[in-house]
Amino acid sequence: MEFTFAHNNFNVLDLEKSLKFYEEALGLKDDHRKVAEDGSFILVYLTDGKTPHLLELTWLRDRKEAYNLGENEFHLAFLVDDYEAAHAKHKEMGCICYENPAMGIYFITDPDNYWLEIVPKNK
Incomplete structure (x- = not known):
């Protein structure tokens, strides 16, 4: 079994302001998005265009x-x-704290209760 980094996540209050900041300050660009059908959330994945690591x-x-x-x-x-x-x-x-079968992911917690997302490599 081999684990590799996928992305880091930050929740933001003002998406447009954050997108502008990350592009201006760090050159990160919108790679792709997931928008909830009901409009309850938007996930924007930012890339540096050089590495496979993303900021969500x-x-x-x-x-x-x-x-x-x-x-x-x-x-x-x-x-x-x-x-x-x-x-x-x-x-x-006994460390699984949340499962989302619809998205095909689950989360585990470390001893300090930090959440770690597990994603299938071919997802």
Whole structure:
């Protein structure tokens, strides 16, 4: 079983302001998006155009107040080449904290309760 980095996530209050900042300050560009059918969220994946690593910006329609970063509203994601084996291992360890079968992903927590997303490599 082999794990590799996929992306980092930051939740943002004002998506357009954040997109402008990341492009201006770091040269990051919109690579692709996922928009909820009901408009409740937008995920924008930013790329540096050089590496495969992405920064995911998440905008939530109902969020009105600034984020308290102590709320653990961010995560690291890892690609795995054998999703079923990884899931079985993490289930055995008792560290799976959230599963989203519709998206084909799940999250585990480390000892400090940081969330780590597990994504199938071929997703």
